[in-house]
Amino acid sequence: MTRITLTVNGRKHVVEAEPRRLLADVLREDCGLTGVHIGCAHGACGCCTVHVDGSPRLSCLTFAVQMDGRAIRTVEDLGGTEATHPLQQAFRRNHALQCGYCTPGFLMALLPFVEAQVSAGQMPDDDEIREAMSGNICRCTGYQGIVEAVRETIGDALAAKTEAAQ
Amino acid sequence: MRPKEFVYHRARDLDHALALLAEHGEEARPISGGQSLVPMMNLRLARPDHLVDVNDLGLDEIREEAGALHVGAMVRHERYLTDPLIRRHLPALLEAVHWIGHPTIRRNGTLGGSLCHADPTAELPAMAVLHGARIVLASTAGRREVAACDFFKGAYMTDVQPGEMLVSVIFPCPQGAHSGAFEELGERLGDFAMGSFGVVLEHEGGVIRRAATVCGGAKMTPIRLPEIEAALQGQTLAGLDAAALGDRVTGLIAPAGDFQVSAEYRRALIGELAGRALQRARDIALNAQP
Ligand SMILES: Cc1cc2nc3c(=O)[nH]c(=O)nc-3n(C[C@H](O)[C@H](O)[C@H](O)COP(=O)(O)OP(=O)(O)OC[C@H]3O[C@@H](n4cnc5c(N)ncnc54)[C@H](O)[C@@H]3O)c2cc1C
Numbered sequence: 001m002t003r004i005t006l007t008v009n010g011r012k013h014v015v016e017a018e019p020r021r022l023l024a025d026v027l028r029e030d031c032g033l034t035g036v037h038i039g040c041a042h043g044a045c046g047c048c049t050v051h052v053d054g055s056p057r058l059s060c061l062t063f064a065v066q067m068d069g070r071a072i073r074t075v076e077d078l079g080g081t082e083a084t085h086p087l088q089q090a091f092r093r094n095h096a097l098q099c100g101y102c103t104p105g106f107l108m109a110l111l112p113f114v115e116a117q118v119s120a121g122q123m124p125d126d127d128e129i130r131e132a133m134s135g136n137i138c139r140c141t142g143y144q145g146i147v148e149a150v151r152e153t154i155g156d157a158l159a160a161k162t163e164a165a166q
Numbered sequence: 167m168r169p170k171e172f173v174y175h176r177a178r179d180l181d182h183a184l185a186l187l188a189e190h191g192e193e194a195r196p197i198s199g200g201q202s203l204v205p206m207m208n209l210r211l212a213r214p215d216h217l218v219d220v221n222d223l224g225l226d227e228i229r230e231e232a233g234a235l236h237v238g239a240m241v242r243h244e245r246y247l248t249d250p251l252i253r254r255h256l257p258a259l260l261e262a263v264h265w266i267g268h269p270t271i272r273r274n275g276t277l278g279g280s281l282c283h284a285d286p287t288a289e290l291p292a293m294a295v296l297h298g299a300r301i302v303l304a305s306t307a308g309r310r311e312v313a314a315c316d317f318f319k320g321a322y323m324t325d326v327q328p329g330e331m332l333v334s335v336i337f338p339c340p341q342g343a344h345s346g347a348f349e350e351l352g353e354r355l356g357d358f359a360m361g362s363f364g365v366v367l368e369h370e371g372g373v374i375r376r377a378a379t380v381c382g383g384a385k386m387t388p389i390r391l392p393e394i395e396a397a398l399q400g401q402t403l404a405g406l407d408a409a410a411l412g413d414r415v416t417g418l419i420a421p422a423g424d425f426q427v428s429a430e431y432r433r434a435l436i437g438e439l440a441g442r443a444l445q446r447a448r449d450i451a452l453n454a455q456p
């Protein structure tokens with residue numbers, strides 16, 4: 001057993017973990033963050049995407065011991081149980097989820113992309129959006145709703161920026 | 167599934183990593199991005215007793231020296247997409263990197279990991295072979311350099327010995343005016359390729375001085391095609407018949423079939439990709455002519 005300290009969604013967790021335990025399992029079982037979904041456990045579906053020091057990473061391809069001292073962010077930190085984050089709200093409006101199993105992974109993979117586009121003041125085309133989410137599999141929606149949710153979130157943020165500038 | 171038990175070591179620096187690898191020999195594996203090793207461990211296709219984490223070693227420089235780019239083992243795939251030295255000197259590699267997995271994979275995976283994993287159709291091993299790269303391996307006994315064409319021994323097999331790790335790769339830069347292109351086809355965006363083809367043309371006054379080619383999927387390791395390179399040398403860019411050369415590629419290779427594609431399909435596919443890559447490399451070179 002190895003003792004590690006993780007800062008998860010701003011809270012410190014001290015965990016005793018066997019080296020072979022995946023970050024995904026520790027987040028779910030030791031930290032109670034069941035928004036971290038495990039679809040495949042070999043990197044193919046993107047469900048388990050979290051942020052490590054702000055950068056997307058698959059928590060099923062990461063051992064928790066490797067993360068000692070690092071800051072982890074999971075979907076729970078986005079908009080809480082009411083899912084109030086603008087990207088989550090846009091998912092709801094655009095039917096970007098049905099069963100919702102894949103949704104935490106899509107949100108965590110897409111959020112840095114959305115933020116980068118907004119801060120660069122540009123609207124990506126559909127191919128760029130599909131590339132940004134190409135590591136995530138959804139078996140329900142057919143993806144179009146997700147593309148539209150991304151476009152709407154960026155569009156709203158850009159409009160708000162223009163308005164604020166005037 | 168989940169991995170079997172192992173001992174985790176976090177190396178402080180290169181010497182520490184090499185000492186750990188020497189101590190544990192065959193039982194130890196370096197872990198860098200974990201993007202190939204951890205899936206293999208989760209599926210229990212890999213069962214190392216000791217993992218040596220090399221993420222604190224630095225080794226992430228891209229540096230130009232004596233007509234070559236020295237790229238550190240820990241350079242993550244996404245770095246190439248914005249690096250000015252790569253853009254200037256290795257345009258075929260820049261194109262190839264777009265085909266590696268997905269954004270999250272490219273952000274975390276490393277050059278050393280990709281080469282040592284040695285998937286038969288992985289892009290970076292193909293680029294090492296295309297550019298005649300030299301692979302720098304270190305151990306407590308010292309350093310040695312291996313030519314890329316001797317480094318890859320088979321599917322998932324390389325020349326790395328127990329106790330050794332890859333520290334950098336030396337890519338000789340194409341000389342003078344040059345262009346490069348890379349084509350591949352996978353089942354979906356980000357999947358491993360069913361076949362691929364890369365080319366570099368060095369040219370002067372509208373004539374090809376020297377050409378390099380690489381074929382992914384024709385064998386269990388990336389291969390050069392000397393016959394095609396010889397046919398390209400001395401050709402004018404304007405007179406280059408890319409489709410005909412693509413057909414010649416088809417005649418030179420004998421790929422295997424697998425669960426995805428038949429041998430015949432793959433042979434035709436690689437020929438087609440060769441034609442497209444050659445055509446684009448030619449067009450890029452012609453457009454750059456004064
Ligand atoms: C869903 C998915 C899709 C992918 N698609 C592609 C693709 O299309 N094309 C592609 O090329 N790759 C693809 N990959 C693999 C990816 O590029 C990996 O990053 C790469 O193959 C391994 O790099 P790594 O740093 O993650 O290595 P690791 O997984 O850490 O290690 C891989 C192997 O190399 C050894 N190793 C690592 N570093 C060193 C070193 N410095 N010296 C000696 N040995 C070392 C390890 O012991 C292990 O055996 C994909 C991966 C996933 C999960």
Ligand code: FES
Nearest residue numbers: 039040041046060
């Ligand atoms: S569970 Fe991690 S990618 Fe599928």
Ligand code: FES
Nearest residue numbers: 098100138139140
């Ligand atoms: S909503 Fe069901 S898998 Fe995506």
